[in-house]
Amino acid sequence: MQPAITTESALASIQEKMAACMQCGVCTGSCPNAFAMDLTPRQLWRLVLAGRTEDVFRSHTFFLCSQCFRCTLRCPRGLQPTEAMSELKHLAYRSGWFERSESVVFYRYFLESVRRHGRVHELELMSRYFTAMRNPVLPFRFASLGIRLIGRGKLAIMPSAEGCRDLGALFRKVDEMEKRL
Numbered sequence: 001m002q003p004a005i006t007t008e009s010a011l012a013s014i015q016e017k018m019a020a021c022m023q024c025g026v027c028t029g030s031c032p033n034a035f036a037m038d039l040t041p042r043q044l045w046r047l048v049l050a051g052r053t054e055d056v057f058r059s060h061t062f063f064l065c066s067q068c069f070r071c072t073l074r075c076p077r078g079l080q081p082t083e084a085m086s087e088l089k090h091l092a093y094r095s096g097w098f099e100r101s102e103s104v105v106f107y108r109y110f111l112e113s114v115r116r117h118g119r120v121h122e123l124e125l126m127s128r129y130f131t132a133m134r135n136p137v138l139p140f141r142f143a144s145l146g147i148r149l150i151g152r153g154k155l156a157i158m159p160s161a162e163g164c165r166d167l168g169a170l171f172r173k174v175d176e177m178e179k180r181l
Helices: 008-018 026-030 041-050 053-058 070-074 081-095 102-117 122-133 138-151 168-179
Strands: none
Touching: 008 041, 008 081, 026 041, 026 070, 041 053, 041 081, 053 081, 070 081, 102 122, 102 168, 122 138
């Protein structure tokens, strides 16, 4: 069950930022991650402006924003879609949607793997992710890809120590910075 959305006032500030959006699609055309998004940035802004809060927070679009600022630089109206995406991430986190997102669960296990091994160990990452998703069918969707990658030597069964460094100081600094938000 998703959390009750009581974020209309917070969404209002994003609506205000994007109110002049004319739905031209430049943000979508500029976005290097649009291919992976379930909604294009243009579609997301339409939902934001329409006040469809649940649809906005069910989307993975704002989680996939890499904050490259291409959309902001190219917006013909001079809007700040990158800042609005960042606000959506913070709003999702504060309202509880953040913790339940598949993208966030994946991201959390990705970072844990990097923290533990100094680099990502893909097999461990996917095993932990599939377990957390509690969907017994999900691993089978990726099984043939995993077998091919292992067969080609692109996916290690055991984590490699080659090129690994202790990233503890980096993670501590990030944790410290996030506590200030």
